[in-house]
Amino acid sequence: MACSRAARHLAAYWEGPRSACCSSTWSFCRRNCAVATLAATMLRLAEEEGVRRGCRSAMLYTISFQAPGFYERHGWHEFGRIPCDPPGTSRIFMTKALPPAAAAD
Numbered sequence: 653m654a655c656s657r658a659a660r661h662l663a664a665y666w667e668g669p670r671s672a673c674c675s676s677t678w679s680f681c682r683r684n685c686a687v688a689t690l691a692a693t694m695l696r697l698a699e700e701e702g703v704r705r706g707c708r709s710a711m712l713y714t715i716s717f718q719a720p721g722f723y724e725r726h727g728w729h730e731f732g733r734i735p736c737d738p739p740g741t742s743r744i745f746m747t748k749a750l751p752p753a754a755a756a757d
Contacts (some may be wrong), residue, residue: 665704691719695726703750716742 702710712728714720718729723746732745 659749682748691722692726699748700752703753706753707750708752709747711745711747716744720744720746730732 673734696754699710711731712723714723715736716733724730728746728748730744733742735741735744
């Protein structure tokens with residue numbers, strides 16, 4: 653039930669495809685097991701939606717104190733970083749190649 657509600661909520665934030673690239677906007681969540689599971693599910697759903705829409709890659713940004721390790725564990729790679737406030741913090745831009753959509757039979 654929670655995952656299907658999350659999927660509908662996620663769809664409201666989906667952007668793309670733009671030149672075969674998609675992105676999504678996420679909200680910061682506190683860390684705990686249930687939230688981590690929900691976040692992983694939402695990320696997987698976003699990636700699947702990108703594939704369904706014909707996107708070849710996806711991009712997002714996070715803040716250095718938020719979740720870069722979470723995205724790395726799910727196959728995302730950093731491609732840029734810029735400093736931001738508060739001092740010592742960075743905005744981290746990440747990307748992930750998406751698999752081609754399965755051919756319809």
